[in-house]
Amino acid sequence: MTSLITIDGSRGEGGGQILRTSLGLSLATGRPFRIERIRAGREKPGLLRQHLTAVLAATEIGAARVAGAELGSEAVEFHPGAVRPGSYRFAIGTAGSATLVLQTVLPALLTAAEPTTLVLEGGTHNPFAPPVDFLERSFAPQVARLGARLEIRLERHGFFPAGGGRVALTITPAARLTPFELVARGASRGRRARALVALLSERIGERELGVVRARLGWEAEQCQVLSIRDSAGPGNALSLELEYEEVTEVLTAFGAKDRSSAAVAEDAVAQLGRYLSTPAPVGEHLADQLLVPLALAGGGRFVCGEPSSHARTNAEVIERFLPVRIAFEPGAGGTTEVRVERALTGR
Numbered sequence: 001m002t003s004l005i006t007i008d009g010s011r012g013e014g015g016g017q018i019l020r021t022s023l024g025l026s027l028a029t030g031r032p033f034r035i036e037r038i039r040a041g042r043e044k045p046g047l048l049r050q051h052l053t054a055v056l057a058a059t060e061i062g063a064a065r066v067a068g069a070e071l072g073s074e075a076v077e078f079h080p081g082a083v084r085p086g087s088y089r090f091a092i093g094t095a096g097s098a099t100l101v102l103q104t105v106l107p108a109l110l111t112a113a114e115p116t117t118l119v120l121e122g123g124t125h126n127p128f129a130p131p132v133d134f135l136e137r138s139f140a141p142q143v144a145r146l147g148a149r150l151e152i153r154l155e156r157h158g159f160f161p162a163g164g165g166r167v168a169l170t171i172t173p174a175a176r177l178t179p180f181e182l183v184a185r186g187a188s189r190g191r192r193a194r195a196l197v198a199l200l201s202e203r204i205g206e207r208e209l210g211v212v213r214a215r216l217g218w219e220a221e222q223c224q225v226l227s228i229r230d231s232a233g234p235g236n237a238l239s240l241e242l243e244y245e246e247v248t249e250v251l252t253a254f255g256a257k258d259r260s261s262a263a264v265a266e267d268a269v270a271q272l273g274r275y276l277s278t279p280a281p282v283g284e285h286l287a288d289q290l291l292v293p294l295a296l297a298g299g300g301r302f303v304c305g306e307p308s309s310h311a312r313t314n315a316e317v318i319e320r321f322l323p324v325r326i327a328f329e330p331g332a333g334g335t336t337e338v339r340v341e342r343a344l345t346g347r
Contacts, residue, residue, distance in 0.1 A: 005033040005320055009074075010040035012313030016051050020104040021292060021314055023058040023078060025321035027108035028296060032079040033321075039074075046072040050096025050122065054104040057090045061105050061116075085112040085173070092122030095163030097129035102169060107292050109171045110148045116171045124158040124165035125196065125237045127254040130285045132167050133194075133239055134250040139289050141248065142182070146293055147174035157228050159198055159235020160254070177297035179340075182290075184303075185281040186245025193223045193268075195238050198231035204261050208238045211265035216272070238268045247281045278305045278334040287311050287338065294340040295324045301339045303331065311338075319343075 005026075009018050022033050039045045047055065047070070055069045055076060063081030090101055098120035109116045125131045130139075136152040143150040149172040158165020193212045195205030205225035212218055228235075236255030241248060253267035275283050282290065282304040288311050294300035295318045304311075307328055315326040323343045331337050 002031055004077075005031055007033055007035040007317065007320065009035045009038040012316060013309040014041045014313075015039060015310070016048075016054075016100070017288075017310050017314060018317055019051055019076070020054055020100060021317045022321070023054060023104050024107035024292060025318065026078055026080050027058055027062040027064075027083055027105065028111070029321050030080055031321055032077070034075065034077040036075045038076065046074040047076070048096065049094045050092050050100060053090055053092045053096065053122070054101050057088070057101055057105050061088065062108065083108045083112050085109060085114040085116040087117045089119040090121070092120075092163065095123040095126055095158060095160045097126055098122040098124055098158070098165060098167055099132060099135055100129050102135070103289070106150070106171065107296055110143070110146065110173055110177060110293060110296065111175070112171075112173045115173065118169045118171070119166065120169070121164070121166045122158060123160055123163045124154060124156075124167055125235060125252075125254070126158075126160035128160075130289070131237065131239070131250075131252050132165075134252065134285060137241060137248045138250050138283075138286050142286070142290060143293065145180045146177045146297055148172060148177065157196065157198055157231045157235070159231060159233060159237070162231070162233025162235070164232025177293060179294060179297045179300040181300060182246060182281055182302040183337075185247055185279070189243040189245060191218065191222055191243065192241050193218060193238070194241070195223075195225045196228060196236065197225060198228035198233070198235040200234050200236060202227050204236055204255065205238075207261035208265040208268075211262055212238075212240070212269065215265070215269045236264065238264050240268050240272050242272070242275070244281065247286070249275055249283045249286070251275060251283070274305070280305045280335045284308050288314060291315060291318060291326065291338070291340070295322050295326070298324070298342055299340050301337060303335050303337050305334060305336065307336055307338065
């Protein structure tokens with residue numbers, strides 16, 4: 001009988017990432033777990049709607065037995081069964097991030113027996129998770145390097161706080177994931193800025209892009225306002241995209257009622273400045289996303305800037321489920337080399 005792994009949900013970063021990684025790796029490895037003190041340090045501890053949707057999605061896809069799957073629950077016990085690829089639809093019912101539900105079930109589906117299609121409804125662009133644009137342009141190409149394929153189609157934008165977005169995804173698995181290294185950006189292939197404006201005046205986006213052109217010297221043809229009319233509610237996001245031979249970085253700042261267009265643009269420009277302040281190819285969000293698939297592949301390495309608390313906490317959880325060691329080694333110029341290696345002894 002496989003022993004039950006016990007996870008402290010308040011450790012390290014202490015957020016929902018600990019739950020999502022535990023669910024994903026439980027499905028991928030067949031190892032049951034119990035997580036306690038879920039989001040204990042948050043203003044509203046326990047499972048919110050998006051976390052509950054992630055638990056229910058993992059339960060359905062993994063034919064699992066679960067206890068504690070209810071709103072506000074601060075403890076969940078999860079016993080996975082066999083992963084069942086197929087067609088699924090999951091609706092969060094709020095502006096909670098659809099991309100984080102994907103993050104939960106993707107690890108097991110990357111090596112499933114057959115492809116899987118998912119339709120996820122909820123938030124596609126909110127300030128608390130990587131937006132769909134990031135997954136499509138930055139993360140999905142790295143999944144392809146593993147030997148699997150992640151295809152993403154944004155069908156309706158969903159901004160905070162209304163939500164109501166929809167994204168369709170197809171995961172084509174690999175029999176075995178291939179480790180890789182991402183240690184340099186390679187030559188520049190282009191850049192672009194996009195201001196998404198949903199049910200609001202396009203002048204908001206024009207003002208944001210005006211700041212981008214003034215601060216960064218980007219050309220007008222590299223900047224675009226995208227007016228969105230099918231959103232469930234108003235919203236605004238400004239993304240700056242840097243495409244290189246080996247990686248594409250997508251940096252996003254979000255508008256809000258009490259936030260000026262200039263403040264949104266300055267936020268995006270500051271994020272870009274932090275990314276370019278080191279030669280590291282992997283940005284903060286991509287570093288978070290790469291750890292689990294590389295661990296499932298059994299190895300790999302990448303270079304990023306200063307790892308987030310998310311990444312370090314994620315590494316601790318991964319090491320509980322898989323026989324790997326994840327090392328963070330400071331490098332030159334403010335970089336960090338992250339190495340995923342097989343552990344000398346299994347668990």
